[in-house]
Structures are given as structure tokens and as C-alpha cells.
Amino acid sequence: xxxxxxxxxxxxxxxxxxxxxxxxxxxxxxxxxxxxxxxxxxxxxxxxxxxxxxxxxxxxxxxxxxxxxxxxxxxxxxxxxxxxxxxxxxxxxxxxxxxxxxxxxxxxxxxxxxxxxxxxxxxxxxxxxxxxxxxxxxxxxxxxxxxxxxxxxxxxxxxxxxxxxxxxxxxxxxxxxxxxxxxxxxxxxxxxxxxxxxxxxxxxxxxxxxxxxxxxxxxxxxxxxxxxxxxxxxxxxxxxxxxxxxxxxxxxxxxxxxxxxxxxxxxxxxxxxxxxxxxxxxxxxxxxxxxxxxxxx
Numbered sequence: 170x171x172x173x174x175x176x177x178x179x180x181x182x183x184x185x186x187x188x189x190x191x192x193x194x195x196x197x198x199x200x201x202x203x204x205x206x207x208x209x210x211x212x213x214x215x216x217x218x219x220x221x222x223x224x225x226x227x228x229x230x231x232x233x234x235x236x237x238x239x240x241x242x243x244x245x246x247x248x249x250x251x252x253x254x255x256x257x258x259x260x261x262x263x264x265x266x267x268x269x270x271x272x273x274x275x276x277x278x279x280x281x282x283x284x285x286x287x288x289x290x291x292x293x294x295x296x297x298x299x300x301x302x303x304x305x306x307x308x309x310x311x312x313x314x315x316x317x318x319x320x321x322x323x324x325x326x327x328x329x330x331x332x333x334x335x336x337x338x339x340x341x342x343x344x345x346x347x348x349x350x351x352x353x354x355x356x357x358x359x360x361x362x363x364x365x366x367x368x369x370x371x372x373x374x375x376x377x378x379x380x381x382x383x384x385x386x387x388x389x390x391x392x393x394x395x396x397x398x399x400x401x402x403x404x405x406x407x408x409x410x411x412x413x414x415x416x417x418x419x420x421x422x423x424x425x426x427x428x429x430x431x432x433x434x435x436x437x438x439x440x441x442x443x444x445x446x447x448x449x450x451x452x453x454x455x456x457x458x459x460x461x462x463x464x465x466x
Contacts, residue, residue: 210301234289240282274307387440390454397461
């Protein structure tokens with residue numbers, strides 16, 4: 170009997186201790202949840218008006234190695250979040266900061282999103298964000314009880330601008346540019362005239378004929394006579410053929426010895442083109458030289 174009683178008492182004591190432990194854990198969890206719900210948010214700056222940036226801050230104490238992640242605040246008609254929340258490190262844990270702008274004056278109570286705590290081993294725990302209460306003053310003076318909105322302003326007239334300073338600046342810039350170009354421009358260098366080249370003596374016809382070059386003698390005699398004709402009659406230039414040149418000379422100078430000129434030039438052409446063999450080239454060259462001297466003015 171005593172052993173049974175002892176066993177029964179032992180079971181009762183164990184059950185009682187388990188119930189007590191569970192009750193303590195429940196109380197602790199409820200206290201933590203209540204503490205999270207009653208956690209206060211601080212609003213800064215102290216003096217707030219409509220449209221100002223208001224910072225809502227709350228410090229979350231966590232054990233070492235734990236991190237905090239804040240939820241995104243949704244926009245309302247009178248409250249607009251200014252960007253994502255910021256989580257900053259503090260001595261006791263982390264500080265969560267929200268930036269908001271309020272568009273209506275008076276007292277406001279803003280319910281903030283839950284906060285997540287992340288442990289180093291991957292465990293997570295959510296904490297209620299709670300509510301932040303703050304007051305916002307109006308930017309309209311108290312003397313104006315019923316403000317009446319004004320209509321849209323008319324288009325602004327552009328102010329007249331004086332075109333004098335830009336014009337003067339442009340003229341000064343052009344003057345400076347011209348002065349710079351004139352200063353850097355180099356005067357033309359005076360090139361000394363080239364010394365006269367010594368003229369080579371003309372090779373006598375006899376030497377060309379002794380060397381077996383009668384065509385060279387005939388070509389030189391033809392060129393000397395045609396040049397003299399071109400100086401006397403400009404229309405009888407060297408680009409014309411012999412018949413054309415003689416026709417021009419005959420029209421311009423009827424008194425010229427056309428027959429002698431035709432005879433000498435045709436015979437020289439036949440020698441130059443090697444169609445007349447055995448001609449006295451020296452006599453033809455002498456006759457052409459004499460005609461050129463006669464035609465010279």
C-alpha cells in the first residue's frame with residue numbers, strides 16, 4: 170500500500186509541476202505580447218506641421234546575434250510613407266525608424282506593421298508593431314478660420330531682356346579673335362630671285378649631221394621658223410598643222426613670202442618624219458633661219 174501511494178503521489182506531483190511550468194510560460198508569453206503591444210513609438214521633431222517629414226522610432230531589445238526586420242508601411246489618404254523603413258543598430262538591440270508625411274492637421278494614431286526578429290540559427294519571432302500617436306499642426310494661421318482656395322494664376326509674362334550685353338560680348342570676342350589671328354599671322358617671306366641659269370651654247374647643225382641626226386636639225390629649224398610666225402601672227406600658234414598655220418599667215422599677212430614658207434616647212438617636215446632621203450638638211454636649216462630673221466619685227 171505504501172508503494173502504491175508513493176507512486177500515485179509522485180505522478181500527481183509531476184503533473185502539478187508540469188501544469189505550473191506551462192502556466193508560467195503562458196504568463197511570460199502573454200506579458201511579452203502585451204509589452205510588445207504597449208511599446209511606445211517616439212515621433213520627431215517636437216513641433217510638426219502638415220507636410221513635414223516625421224520620424225517614428227522604436228527600439229527593439231533583442232539578444233546578441235539577433236536581427237530585426239521591419240514591415241512595409243502602407244499609404245493612407247492622410248498619411249504617406251517616405252521610403253522604406255530603416256533599421257539601425259543600438260546598444261540594447263535595434264532601432265526601427267519610419268519616415269512619414271501627414272497631410273491633415275490634428276491628432277493621428279497610426280498602426281504600424283509587425284516586426285520580425287531573426288535569430289542566428291534561423292529562428293524567427295514576430296512582434297506586433299503597435300500604434301504611434303502624434304499631433305500635427307496646421308500651416309494655415311488661426312486667424313483664417315474658413316480658408317478659400319484661390320483660382321489658378323495666369324501665365325507669367327517673360328521679363329524683357331536687354332540684348333546689349335550679349336552683343337557687346339560677341340563683338341569683344343570677335344575683336345579678340347581677329348587680334349589673335351593678326352598677331353599670329355606670319356608675313357610673306359621674301360624669296361630672293363633665282364640666279365639666272367647660264368644658257369648652254371647651241372650645238373651647231375654640222376655636229377648633229379656628223380652624228381647622223383638630220384631629223385634633229387630639221388625639227389629645230391621647223392620650231393624656230395614656226396615660233397617666229399607665231400610672234401608675228403598670234404593665230405598661227407604651234408598647235409596648228411603646217412597647212413593650217415600657212416593659211417592663217419596668208420589671211421593675216423598677204424605680203425608674207427607664203428611660197429617660200431610652204432616650201433621650206435614642207436621639206437623640213439618630210440625630213441623630220443624620215444620621208445625624204447638625201448635632202449640637203451643644212452641648206453634647209455639655213456634657209457629657215459634666214460626666213461625667221463626676216464619675219465622678226
